[in-house]
Amino acid sequence: MFAFIYTLGIYLAQGVARLVALFHLKTRLWVKGQEQAWQLIERWNKEYEERKKGNINPKSKIANPESATPTFWFHAASLGEFEQGRPVIEACRRQYPTATIVLTFFSPSGYENKKDYDQADLVCYLPADAPANVTRFLDVIRPDMALFIKYEFWPNYLQELKKRQIPSVLFSAIFRPDQLFFKAYGGFYRNVLFCLDHILVQNQESENLLKSINYNQVILAGDTRLDRVVQIAKQAKTFPIIDQFKGDIPLLIVGSAWPDDLEVVFSFLNNFKHPLKVIVAPHEINAEQIAKWQEAVNAESLIYSELVKGSKNENASLLFLDTVGMLSSVYRYADFVFVGGGYRDGLHNTMEPAVFGMPIFFGQPYYQKFQEALDLLQLGGAQTVANAEDFGKVFVEVYDNEELRKQKAAICLNYVQKNAGATEKVMVVINSKFVMS
Template sequence: MFAFIYTLGIYLAQGGARLVALFHPKTRLWVKGQAQTWSLIEESENGERKTENGKRKTPTENQKTATTNHKPRITNHQYTFWFHAASLGEFEQGRPVIEACRRQYPAARIVLTFFSPSGYENKKDYDQADVVCYLPADTPAHVARFLDAVQPDMALFIKYEFWPNYLFALKKRGIPALMFSAIFRPDQLFFKAYGGFYRNVLCCLDHILVQNRESEKLLKSIDYNQVTLAGDTRLDRVVQIAKQAKTFPLIEQFKGNTPLLIVGSAWPDDLEVIFAFLHHFKHPLRVIVAPHEINAEQIKHWRQAVSVESFVYSEWLEERKTENGRFSLPDFGTSSLLFLDTVGMLSSVYRYADFVFVGGGYRDGLHNTMEPAVFGMPIFFGQPYYRKFQEALDLLQLGGAQTVANADEFSKAFTEVYENELLRKKKADICREYVQKNAGATEKVMEVIKRTFIMR
């Protein structure tokens, strides 16, 4: 009964999405992408894989060998991994595992699916996957068609996304399904007295690798014992990013010898706090704001609202570059603010920060605190939407991060750290050491992947 109601809901949601797509650009991308999924899968069936420049690489005869019986061939690596990520954040979390599979099993076919346009539209040209597409809607017909076309030897779900019809079908076909970097909370349906349907869905997973001890205990409390405490693969990703971080001369010049605060993935609620704080903060400070959604008109409005001198990164790139590669910058006052309106820079720009305020904590869900933490600096964020993020809870408990409810609290907390160099260093060391200590989840995931194949 529950399965019927669920599937009916999926059909209704599909119809509703087509209607909403007439007025909502993001939904329109999803509907259009769903329609393209089948052709993308068919184009990849010959085993061709994109290289770094986006061109297709002709496979060897061994790589062309089809996988049709779901039996893994670990000796010659001729099988298919299917990875699913809800959105861009989950992709970045799973990326170390995807790339480890590519290195360890170079002849394998890798299929990557997304639910959200923010994931697919940003990573549709990802060169480590043979095909990148939207996950077809979770109806029995779509599930059967997708699995018949892809022929996965293993399905790997990143962090969450429990699609019942997919998981039931994988179980029925004998295809192992894993979930990694997962995190569970007591209020989820799996752990409720009336959550039997969702417990059945959960049990379709052959193994779950969790981020924390609490998640492990919750799963065992409902007699799910195929669980490994592995940690968060996102930590491996940020360590990798830090090692490859780019340099930005303009950012270096903007910072100079003045302390720098970076506000990363900022939403309007976050900037209300930051702007109010800047209105009263009188010490020398440079500020870089990286909005979560880049909108030229919104940035123009914010520049009019902020009380300090402000600039826009892309405008500097065009107008102020000199012949020697340096930038002709104005003389800054006590405080100056730079809007970072270029995608893909933030994770590297964090290297220049002395302090970081991570956005999303006031309303939309806290963004990635690990990207700045790996470089080592005090971290601040809003409340209350940080509690489902284990790394945020850990950094708060250890003292490397601090949560603030409003501009007054932020001003007080920031000023204390700004004026106390020893305290600043202590918090910075806590953040940096946390990342280094807890990295290594990817290796544990790869061990379970290999063990699952061998046991089959």
């Protein structure tokens, strides 16, 4: 009964999405992506079949079918989950160089940014979790293993994978007591968990919760996102323009900032009289919104794209990043970081700045789902702030005390270094299913 209601809900959601797409960009991208997914899948399958016949396109990303084994299917909800799973995808590519790797996304933020990802043979939206789609997708892709990153519990896909005896793994997962799996009335979703052959979790609480419902194929492995930020830090780019902007003055970076975050930060900055440079990286780049923010803050400001073109303002103490893909490397220049999303939309990646070692601040209360944020708060490397007045108090304390700043910076850096290594644990599970030739 619940399965029928769930599937009916999938069909209804698709219909609603088509209506919403008329006036909502992200939904429109999703609807269009769903339509294009089958075109990409069928084109990929046709090329795969042609290669079997010996008709090889030298520009093809598809491995030779005779040696393309195994086939890994990775699924990520969005860009954040992709970055979390990326170390595992690339470890599979290194260890199984002739494997076929299929990467699917649910969200436009993932697909639109990573549709040209060169470590996957096929990148597309995941067709909606309706039985006909599931059967068609698995018939074409023929995965030898399915790997889901952090979240994403699609009952019809998982049940069909189990029926076909295709191993499925969820990694970097985190569970909370308030989730349906652990409620008396959550039997349908609880059964879905048992379709997974292994679940690798981030923390002890998650392991305990799964064992409380008698799911025992659980491994405490940590978060592969830490491996990714270590990798990013090693490859971090340098930006002479950023270096010149900072000079010898302490730098605060506000990363992945939403309006709620900037309301707090700008209110604080308008009353802060000590030397400080600030870089703001908005979560969503919008020229009109940036112009409004420039008016809302007392400091003189610049926009990065204009600075690149030669604009100068020696008195500017605030710089807006209006480009994508810089932030993870730009963090290296910071002395302090305020990570956005804690006031409303969910905290963004605190590990990207932590890997460079610096005090971290973020809003509340939407950080509870992020184990690394909870850990850094407990250890003292990070601080959560309720409002501008609160931020002012904790920031000034760290700003005025260099020894305290170094202590918090060391806590953050040590946390990343100590907890990295989850990718190796995921690979142990993967390798247990395949014998290398």
